[in-house]
Amino acid sequence: MTALLEVSNLARTYDVRRGRWPFARLATLHAVDGVSFELPAGRTLGLVGESGCGKTTTAKLVLGLLPASGGEVRVGGEALPAAHSPHWRALRRRMQMVYQDPLGALDRRLSVGRQVMEPLVIHGAGSTAERRDKALAMLDAVGLAQHHFDRFPHELSGGQRQRIVLARALILDPQLLVCDEPISALDVSIQAQVVNLLLALQQKLGLAYLFISHDLRMVRQVSHEVAVMYLGRIVEQGDPDRLFATPAHPYTQALVSAIPTHGRARKRRIVLPGEPPNPVDRPAGCAFHPRCPHAVERCRIETPALRLLADGRRAACHLAEQIA
Ligand SMILES: Nc1ncnc2c1ncn2[C@@H]1O[C@H](COP(=O)(O)OP(=O)(O)OP(=O)(O)O)[C@@H](O)[C@H]1O
Ligand code: SF4
Ligand SMILES: [Mg+2]
Numbered sequence: 001m002t003a004l005l006e007v008s009n010l011a012r013t014y015d016v017r018r019g020r021w022p023f024a025r026l027a028t029l030h031a032v033d034g035v036s037f038e039l040p041a042g043r044t045l046g047l048v049g050e051s052g053c054g055k056t057t058t059a060k061l062v063l064g065l066l067p068a069s070g071g072e073v074r075v076g077g078e079a080l081p082a083a084h085s086p087h088w089r090a091l092r093r094r095m096q097m098v099y100q101d102p103l104g105a106l107d108r109r110l111s112v113g114r115q116v117m118e119p120l121v122i123h124g125a126g127s128t129a130e131r132r133d134k135a136l137a138m139l140d141a142v143g144l145a146q147h148h149f150d151r152f153p154h155e156l157s158g159g160q161r162q163r164i165v166l167a168r169a170l171i172l173d174p175q176l177l178v179c180d181e182p183i184s185a186l187d188v189s190i191q192a193q194v195v196n197l198l199l200a201l202q203q204k205l206g207l208a209y210l211f212i213s214h215d216l217r218m219v220r221q222v223s224h225e226v227a228v229m230y231l232g233r234i235v236e237q238g239d240p241d242r243l244f245a246t247p248a249h250p251y252t253q254a255l256v257s258a259i260p261t262h263g264r265a266r267k268r269r270i271v272l273p274g275e276p277p278n279p280v281d282r283p284a285g286c287a288f289h290p291r292c293p294h295a296v297e298r299c300r301i302e303t304p305a306l307r308l309l310a311d312g313r314r315a316a317c318h319l320a321e322q323i324a
Contacts, residue, residue, distance in 0.1 A: 010071035046223030102161035159190035238313025248324035
């Protein structure tokens with residue numbers, strides 16, 4: 001069966017200035033560098049990795065909000081059409097994005113009801129009465145009351161605002177939600193509520209999620225599969241329980257070792273030496289080798305491919321079998 005979303009060899013580069021005047025010259029930054037994955041309908045792929053590794057760029061490429069420098073995105077077996085073409089607009093109804101900051105995503109001057117109905121207006125769907133009914137049904141689906149329809153974003157809590165963002169994203173009956181840090185701007189006490197709502201909506205509507213978050217415990221809880229990114233590439237991908245219990249890539253090991261544990265014996269935290277390298281100066285061989293505690297000579301020369309391991313996951317490490 002064709003996956004809802006098929007991403008192959010996706011790449012995005014930027015020309016950036018490097019060095020100071022008068023010695024500045026243009027260099028190429030590889031923000032996303034050969035990313036491939038599949039996301040079946042109704043499933044969640046969690047995307048993790050430290051700041052700047054290319055998560056948001058991947059999300060925007062998937063939706064066609066940024067032009068790709070290479071590779072392909074297919075939705076329901078169909079290649080993503082040119083951005084802003086009528087065909088792309090039609091396809092975008094099926095794929096919506098939820099951003100980190102709900103207040104930034106909402107217009108403070110418009111009532112909740114108008115904002116939830118807005119996508120229907122843009123797509124010319126339904127009569128005024130039908131749009132209102134659908135918006136009220138969406139508010140109900142995300143756990144808001146009818147009286148929220150006439151309120152304004154600043155009158156609501158952070159959790160309520162994120163529910164409005166979700167109601168607006170869902171009103172066109174999408175199949176895929178790309179959630180970029182959907183809970184990190186929310187108070188810790190309401191993060192779980194919003195995640196539970198996302199899980200309930202997935203069950204009810206069969207939605208697929210591309211779920212980006214720095215909160216690895218949350219990612220483990222919601223995802224059917226997890227991909228770990230480092231410097232624009234996926235370095236490990238697979239079943240969340242296996243990946244978090246016995247990481248096969250040293251970078252995943254370091255990320256997992258930093259997850260706070262409660263009640264259980266303290267794990268040894270792996271502190272990586274040095275800063276993440278500048279993506280303009282991607283290290284040769286395995287890009288992780290300058291920070292990797294397991295690096296051998298081969299790692300400095302040969303780039304490891306993302307390869308299938310015997311237990312069904314994928315890892316881009318020459319020594320993955322020994323490390324897992
Ligand atoms: N418009 C741009 N011009 C130049 N470089 C860019 C541009 N947008 C992103 N980048 C670079 O691309 C890389 C990936 O950025 P991206 O926003 O995808 O990271 P991220 O994984 O989402 O990080 P975070 O966790 O901080 O949100 C970074 O090195 C970033 O500096
Ligand atoms: S290939 Fe080498 S440097 Fe890269 S993660 Fe594996 S052991 Fe470390
Ligand atoms: Mg980001």
